[in-house]
Amino acid sequence: MCDTCGCNITDGNRHLLDAESGHQHGSAVEVLSNLLHQNDHAAAHNREHFDRHRVLTINLMSSPGSGKTALLEATIERLGEKFRIGVIEGDLETENDAARIRARGVPAVQIMTGTACHLDAHLVHSALHDLDLDEIDILFIENVGNLVCPASFDLGQHYNVTLLSTTEGDDKPAKYPVMFRAADAMLITKSDLLEVLGDFDPQKASQHLRNLANPAAVMTLSARSGEQLGEWTEWLQQRFDQQQSRVADGVTRRPAIQPDGVALHADTHR
Amino acid sequence: MHELSICQALVEQLEGIAAQHPGKQVAEVHVGVGPLSGVVPQLLEDAFSVARAGSCASASTLHIHKSGIVVHCPSCGRQSKALPNRLLCSHCGEWRTDLVSGDELLLERVELDEIEKPANTSTAYH
Numbered sequence: 001m002c003d004t005c006g007c008n009i010t011d012g013n014r015h016l017l018d019a020e021s022g023h024q025h026g027s028a029v030e031v032l033s034n035l036l037h038q039n040d041h042a043a044a045h046n047r048e049h050f051d052r053h054r055v056l057t058i059n060l061m062s063s064p065g066s067g068k069t070a071l072l073e074a075t076i077e078r079l080g081e082k083f084r085i086g087v088i089e090g091d092l093e094t095e096n097d098a099a100r101i102r103a104r105g106v107p108a109v110q111i112m113t114g115t116a117c118h119l120d121a122h123l124v125h126s127a128l129h130d131l132d133l134d135e136i137d138i139l140f141i142e143n144v145g146n147l148v149c150p151a152s153f154d155l156g157q158h159y160n161v162t163l164l165s166t167t168e169g170d171d172k173p174a175k176y177p178v179m180f181r182a183a184d185a186m187l188i189t190k191s192d193l194l195e196v197l198g199d200f201d202p203q204k205a206s207q208h209l210r211n212l213a214n215p216a217a218v219m220t221l222s223a224r225s226g227e228q229l230g231e232w233t234e235w236l237q238q239r240f241d242q243q244q245s246r247v248a249d250g251v252t253r254r255p256a257i258q259p260d261g262v263a264l265h266a267d268t269h270r
Numbered sequence: 271m272h273e274l275s276i277c278q279a280l281v282e283q284l285e286g287i288a289a290q291h292p293g294k295q296v297a298e299v300h301v302g303v304g305p306l307s308g309v310v311p312q313l314l315e316d317a318f319s320v321a322r323a324g325s326c327a328s329a330s331t332l333h334i335h336k337s338g339i340v341v342h343c344p345s346c347g348r349q350s351k352a353l354p355n356r357l358l359c360s361h362c363g364e365w366r367t368d369l370v371s372g373d374e375l376l377l378e379r380v381e382l383d384e385i386e387k388p389a390n391t392s393t394a395y396h
Contacts, residue, residue, distance in 0.1 A: 027291070027294070027381070027382050027383075028380070028381045029287055029291075029380045029381075030378070030379050031377045032376060032377070032378055033283065033376070034376060034377075035276050035279060035280050035301065035375045035376065035377055036276060036375065037283060038279055038282060038283075117272055118272055118275075148272075148308065149308070151308050152307070152375070177306065177355040178308040178354075181306065181357075210365045211355060211357065211358060211365060212355065212357055213341065213357040213365055213367045213368075213369070215366060
């Protein structure tokens with residue numbers, strides 16, 4: 001970790017420290033640790049668990065109602081025979097989503113956050129006690145529907161997948177840059193409605209994503225009609241294969257963050 | 271919305287630091303917040319006034335240093351300022367840039383002072 005050696009001082013924040021030196025009162029302690037240090041520590045612990053059990057973990061994020069659970073149902077239908085899938089569901093209230101997943105014969109743990117607007121690494125860790133990771137190949141964490149807060153909390157996942165439904169508007173990446181900058185893949189969902197809506201341009205949505213310097217794959221698909229789901233399941237298959245090679249090589253992966261961001265947020269990884 | 275969770279985590283870190291300095295309390299807290307951190311400085315300030323209650327930082331002042339967004343362009347090798355939803359190189363227009371600063375969410379420095387002894391209550395009503 002590099003909370004003490006100063007390697008997380010960047011050109012962008014060095015002047016803040018320089019400006020403050022020379023007129024200190026009392027005793028000053030230089031800290032330079034992420035405010036979410038404890039969450040990040042717990043997330044790294046979760047990630048070690050996943051890697052030890054060779055599990056690929058995907059964090060699904062989007063606004064409420066963009067089709068995260070429907071995507072999971074369609075994914076289970078197509079990949080359920082090939083991979084052992086597990087799901088952690090995050091919602092403020094109800095077991096409804098977990099019940100939908102369990103109805104497909106897949107283990108699902110529901111986290112009810114009460115009033116909390118996001119999942120954090122500690123909540124996910126508690127949920128892991130109710131899942132047998134030896135029986136799971138791909139674990140999906142369906143985050144609380146919210147395009148703001150979940151982006152700030154590492155859960156221990158390997159990839160972030162952000163959904164943008166065609167009913168929401170193609171400028172969502174420009175409106176919620178923190179969330180979409182963190183995406184390893186952006187899924188434009190409910191593509192069967194494109195023709196009816198007429199005002200959602202997938203090209204524009206991709207352009208807004210590129211404006212965030214994010215090279216993530218963009219897939220336009222529909223869980224209901226099944227169109228283009230093959231591209232998504234192929235993407236998952238490739239990520240699963242990569243996860244197995246990483247585990248064999250003894251390395252892990254954190255979701256998309258810019259290289260300098262990784263240095264800034266570096267925590268307990270070897 | 272999530273600023274309170276972040277402040278609670280911050281106060282836990284402050285408690286840890288104060289525990290290493292017996293007889294001292296937290297006087298000033300300096301944090302760095304970038305526009306791409308996902309945290310709103312004003313909300314962080316409001317949440318801190320709630321989260322610090324009853325802790326070693328209950329009498330402390332929070333100073334938030336806002337950084338700007340700077341990107342480095344691997345294509346032309348130069349740096350430029352950028353906006354949160356437009357992280358392109360302003361020199362050559364390349365979109366595949368690397369973030370130099372702007373997503374910080376850092377506890378930078380803590381200043382401590384002596385815990386004041388409780389005032390003598392017998393003289394409080396003169």
